[in-house]
Amino acid sequence: MAVSVKEVAAEAGVSVGTVSNVLNRPQVVSERTVDKVAAAIEKLGFVRNDAARQLRAGHSRNFGLVVLDARNPFFMDVTQGAQRRALDNGYTVLMGSSDSSLTTEGQLLDLFEEQRVAGVLISPMHSDLSRLWKIRDSGTPVVLVDRGSGDRSFSSVSVNDVEGGRIAAQHLVDLGRKRIAFVGGPQSIEQVQHRLEGAQSIIAGTADAVLQYLPTAQLTVLEGRAVGERILAMEPEQRPDGIFAANDLLALGILQALVMSGSLSVPEDIALVGYDNIAFAESAVVPITTVRQPAEEIGRTAVDVLLREAEAGEDAVREQFVFTPKLVIRESTVGADNAS
Amino acid sequence: MAVSVKEVAAEAGVSVGTVSNVLNRPQVVSERTVDKVAAAIEKLGFVRNDAARQLRAGHSRNFGLVVLDARNPFFMDVTQGAQRRALDNGYTVLMGSSDSSLTTEGQLLDLFEEQRVAGVLISPMHSDLSRLWKIRDSGTPVVLVDRGSGDRSFSSVSVNDVEGGRIAAQHLVDLGRKRIAFVGGPQSIEQVQHRLEGAQSIIAGTADAVLQYLPTAQLTVLEGRAVGERILAMEPEQRPDGIFAANDLLALGILQALVMSGSLSVPEDIALVGYDNIAFAESAVVPITTVRQPAEEIGRTAVDVLLREAEAGEDAVREQFVFTPKLVIRESTVGADNAS
DNA sequence: TTATGAAAATGAATCGTTTCAATCACCCGA
DNA sequence: TCGGGTGATTGAAACGATTCATTTTCATAA
Numbered sequence: 001m002a003v004s005v006k007e008v009a010a011e012a013g014v015s016v017g018t019v020s021n022v023l024n025r026p027q028v029v030s031e032r033t034v035d036k037v038a039a040a041i042e043k044l045g046f047v048r049n050d051a052a053r054q055l056r057a058g059h060s061r062n063f064g065l066v067v068l069d070a071r072n073p074f075f076m077d078v079t080q081g082a083q084r085r086a087l088d089n090g091y092t093v094l095m096g097s098s099d100s101s102l103t104t105e106g107q108l109l110d111l112f113e114e115q116r117v118a119g120v121l122i123s124p125m126h127s128d129l130s131r132l133w134k135i136r137d138s139g140t141p142v143v144l145v146d147r148g149s150g151d152r153s154f155s156s157v158s159v160n161d162v163e164g165g166r167i168a169a170q171h172l173v174d175l176g177r178k179r180i181a182f183v184g185g186p187q188s189i190e191q192v193q194h195r196l197e198g199a200q201s202i203i204a205g206t207a208d209a210v211l212q213y214l215p216t217a218q219l220t221v222l223e224g225r226a227v228g229e230r231i232l233a234m235e236p237e238q239r240p241d242g243i244f245a246a247n248d249l250l251a252l253g254i255l256q257a258l259v260m261s262g263s264l265s266v267p268e269d270i271a272l273v274g275y276d277n278i279a280f281a282e283s284a285v286v287p288i289t290t291v292r293q294p295a296e297e298i299g300r301t302a303v304d305v306l307l308r309e310a311e312a313g314e315d316a317v318r319e320q321f322v323f324t325p326k327l328v329i330r331e332s333t334v335g336a337d338n339a340s
Numbered sequence: 341m342a343v344s345v346k347e348v349a350a351e352a353g354v355s356v357g358t359v360s361n362v363l364n365r366p367q368v369v370s371e372r373t374v375d376k377v378a379a380a381i382e383k384l385g386f387v388r389n390d391a392a393r394q395l396r397a398g399h400s401r402n403f404g405l406v407v408l409d410a411r412n413p414f415f416m417d418v419t420q421g422a423q424r425r426a427l428d429n430g431y432t433v434l435m436g437s438s439d440s441s442l443t444t445e446g447q448l449l450d451l452f453e454e455q456r457v458a459g460v461l462i463s464p465m466h467s468d469l470s471r472l473w474k475i476r477d478s479g480t481p482v483v484l485v486d487r488g489s490g491d492r493s494f495s496s497v498s499v500n501d502v503e504g505g506r507i508a509a510q511h512l513v514d515l516g517r518k519r520i521a522f523v524g525g526p527q528s529i530e531q532v533q534h535r536l537e538g539a540q541s542i543i544a545g546t547a548d549a550v551l552q553y554l555p556t557a558q559l560t561v562l563e564g565r566a567v568g569e570r571i572l573a574m575e576p577e578q579r580p581d582g583i584f585a586a587n588d589l590l591a592l593g594i595l596q597a598l599v600m601s602g603s604l605s606v607p608e609d610i611a612l613v614g615y616d617n618i619a620f621a622e623s624a625v626v627p628i629t630t631v632r633q634p635a636e637e638i639g640r641t642a643v644d645v646l647l648r649e650a651e652a653g654e655d656a657v658r659e660q661f662v663f664t665p666k667l668v669i670r671e672s673t674v675g676a677d678n679a680s
Numbered sequence: 681t682t683a684t685g686a687a688a689a690t691g692a693a694t695c696g697t698t699t700c701a702a703t704c705a706c707c708c709g710a
Numbered sequence: 711t712c713g714g715g716t717g718a719t720t721g722a723a724a725c726g727a728t729t730c731a732t733t734t735t736c737a738t739a740a
Contacts, residue, residue: 002398002456002478004696015720020698030718045474050454051400052696054391055725058342071420076411083437092451094434097423111432114390116342134385138342221619252623279561280620283592285627344726355690360728370688392726395695683740690733695726703720710712 003046012040023048054116063093063306064112065145066105066122068189069219070097072249073278074295075123078145081299082121089307091118098125100189100218109135119306121145126188129154141309141316145302146293147190148322155309157302157321161191164291164325165198168244168273169211171289171327173202175334177242177271178209183227183254184246185215192219192246195275199244212240219246224253231270232261241270248274248281251288255332259285272332287330294323343386352380363388394456403433403646404452405485406445406462408529409559410437412589413618414635415463418485421639422461429647431458438465440529440558449475459646461485466528469494481649481656485642486633487530488662495649497642497661501531504631504665505538508584508613509551511629511667513542515674517582517611518549523567523594524586525555532559532586535615539584552580559586564593571610572601581610588614588621591628595672599625612672627670634663 009016014033021029022037029037040046054060063086067075075097083093094117098105102125109131112120119141124132132154136142144156172180182199184192196213203211214230216223224245231239231254245251251274258264266272266286274281277292301321309316349356354373361369362377369377380386394400403426407415415437423433434457438445442465449471452460459481464472472494476482484496512520522539524532536553543551554570556563564585571579571594585591591614598604606612606626614621617632641661649656 002696005698006696016697017699017720017722018718021719024698028718033718045478047450047453047478049395049456049696051391051394051456052725053698055389055395055696055727056698058725060391071413071416073411073413076416080411080437097420110387113387116389116391138385138387221623252620256623280592280623283561283596283620283625284623285625287625342726345728346726356727357690357692357729358688361689364728368688373688389726392695393728395697395726396728398695681740684738686735686737688733688735690731692729692731694729697725699724700722701720702722703718705716705718707716708714710714 002049003044004049005046008037008040008044008046011044012036059116059118059140061091062115062117063091063119063121063303064108064115064117065093065095066098066108066112066120066124067095067145068098068100068123068125070095070099072219072247072276073280074247074276074293077278077295078299078302081296082303083299085300085303089303091303091307093121093303098123100125100186102126106131113138113140116140119143119310121302121306123147127190141306143302143306143309146298148320149318152318152320155305155316155319157298157305157323159293159298159323159325161194161325162198162201164275164293165195165200165244166202167198167325167327168195168275168291169199169202171329171333172242172244172271172273173206173209175242175267175271179238179240180209180211180242180244181214181231181240182211182244182246183214183216183224183250184219185217187215189219195244195246216246216250219250221249221253221256224250224255225257226253228254228257232257232264239270242273243270244273246275248276248278248288248290250274251290251332252280252284255285255288267331267333267335274332277328282330284332286332289330289333290328292326292328298323342389343384344389345386348377348380348384348386351384352376399456399458399480401431402455402457403431403459403461403643404448404455404457405433405435406438406448406460406464407435407485408438408440408463408465410435410439412559412587412616413620414587414616414633417618417635418639418642421636422643423639425640425643429643431643431647433461433643440465440526442466446471453478453480456480459483459650461642461646463487467530481646483642483646483649486638488660489658492658492660495645495656495659497638497645497663499633499638499663499665501534501665502538502541504615504633505535505540505584506542507538507665507667508535508615508631509539509542511669511673512582512584512611512613513546513549515582515611519578519580520549520551520582520584521554521571521580522551522584522586523554523556523564523590524559525557527555529559535584535586556586556590559590561589561593561596564590564595565597566593568594568597572597572604579610582613583610584613586615588616588618588628588630590614591630591672592620592624595625595628607671607673607675614672617668622670624672626672629670629673630668632666632668638663
C-alpha cells in the first residue's frame, strides 16, 4: 500500500540512492534530476518512512519529556516551550505524564528507550537517579527539568525552590501572620520538599511564628479542596492565618473551599500564597498571590541544553541553569481594599 | 553501543529467531530456554528497538492526536482520556496542538504520516477534509474528535454543539436578558460556528431579543480580556446584558476585564455563560455558568472507535457518537444571592 | 531398535532508508 | 585525440526485529 523510495526511483528512472540524495542533500544532485524525482514523489504521494530512517540512524529525532502532571498548566507551559524550541531544530517532543507515580515514570522511560529518543527531559519524582544514569550510560543525554542535580552529575534547568519557599513565607510573615501552614505533598517530590525547607528557614528565624505542615497525596485542586475542608473544621485558635500552598492548583482548591463555606474570608482571616503563577491564579475568585516560575523559558532552555549535549556526545559539559522565582502579589494576601 | 537481539542470542547460546520468540510468543519456547534468554537480556540490558520492529510491521503502535489548543484544559482532559485508554490496549498517543493554524495542523499530519501512526484522532480546523481522505485511503484510520462528520464518511465522536448553543442562549433568555452577545472565533472553527447557530436559533424565536456577534481571533483568556475591554467601552444602551462565550477561557478573560474595571458587575449587569466546564470555571472570581462536555469520555470513546477501525481494516463500519451537552449553572448567571 | 509425530529451535529473507565506495558522463586543456 | 578531473549517479551493504519454512530433538509406540 505504502510507496517506498524504490517505486519513486523506478517512476523517475533513477536509482534509490539518488532519490535519497534528493531527499537529504539536494545540492549534490543535478537540478534536472531533482525535478524528475520531485515530480515522481508528488505523483505517487510518497511519504518517508521514519522507522526505516531511524533504524539506519540508530536514534530518532524525538526527545522524550516526562512531567509530573500533564493537567497542571505549569507543565503545559513548560511543554509548550520545549515543543516549540525542539521543532525549530527539527526535533519533536513526546510528552508523557508520570502523574506522580514511580511506576508510570518507569513505564514512560521504558517507552522512550524503546523509541530510541535522542534525549530525555525529565522532572523526576525522587532523588534516586540510578535509572537515569543507566540511560545516559547507554548514550542518551538526560536533562533534569524543574529540579536541580545536587552533585551536578546531570545537566539541569530549574528554579531555586528553597528561595521560592523563603519568598512566600517571608511575605506572609511581613503581613504579620504568625500561624503559617504549608500545604503540599508527597514529600518524595523534591520540589515540594525544598519549598517547605525554605518556608521553615524563615519561620524558624521569626519570633513566635509557627509552621504546621498539612500533607497532601497530590498537588491537585481536589486535594486542595479537601485541605480547605480540614482547615474549616479546625478549632479557631489553632487555625492558620497564613497558608503557603506548594502549587497554584492546591491554592485554588483551598480557596474554593474557604470561599464556598462563607465563614472565613481571604485574605482577612487567612492569607493565601500559591506557587507557579499559572494563568488561572489571576482569574480566581480572589486572585491568588503566587511565586512565579518562568515555565516556557524552562522548557526552551532545557531543550537548548539537550541539543548541546546531543551534539557534544561523550564529552558533553554539564550545565546547571537555576532561575530565580519572583513573588507576584495579588488580593489573596493583600486584599482589594488595601491594594488600591 | 546499543545491544541487539543478535548479541542476546550469542550470550544465551540460541538463535535470533528464538530470542524473538521469547519476546513475542514465549509459549512456543521451552521454559528452560526462556529463562536462559531472559537472563541474557537482563545481563546485557537489552532494550527492543522499536524502529526495527515498526519497519517490519509496516506501522507503529502510536496513535496521533491533533487538538486545537494544548493549553486549553478541555483538550488536556480529552488527551488524558485518550492516553489512558490507548495505554490499556498497548498503544501510545502522540499529541500535537494545531494552535488553530492550518499550517501547523498540516505539519502535524505530515509528521504522523512519516511516523506511520496506527491511526489519527483529530479535531480538525475546517470542513475541507480532503487531506484526511487521503490519509485514510493510504490505510490509516481517522476519527474526528469533538466534531461531527456531516456526511458520516468518517467516524466521529462529538458533542451536539448546536444544542449546546441553544441551551446557553435559552438560559440567558430565561433570565430575562434581551441584548445577547456571542463571543468567539474564528468562524472557520466549526464548533464555534455551530454554537453560534444554536444561539441564533433561540434568539430568532424570542420577541425583542437581539444577538450581536463579537468575533475573536482565538479562543484564549487574552482574547477574552480584550473583548471585555471592548464591552466596557460600549455605550450603555448598546452594551449586552448577557454574554455567551464560545469557551471557558474566553469567559474567564471577559470576566477578568469586567471585574477588574469595577464598573460592571456579573451577573447583575451582565450575565455570562461559558462552554466546556473546565475545572477552573468553578474557581473563577465569579464561578462561571457553562455548558459541560464530557471531555475524558470523548477521548476514551474516540480511541475505542479507532481501535475498532484499525482492527476491521478495509471494511470498517463508520460510527458516529454524539454526546449531549449539559448546562451547569453557577453564579455568573444566577448570582450568589438568588442562588442560596 | 526403529518409526512417527509433536515440540523446539533455526536462519535466511524481509521491511525502507541511508551511506559510501565505485563507476560513469562529460568537459577542458594539452 | 587523449588524459585528467569534476560532478553526477549507482548499487550493494547495513541498521535490528520478525516471520516462516525447514531442520533438529526427543519421547513414545510399535
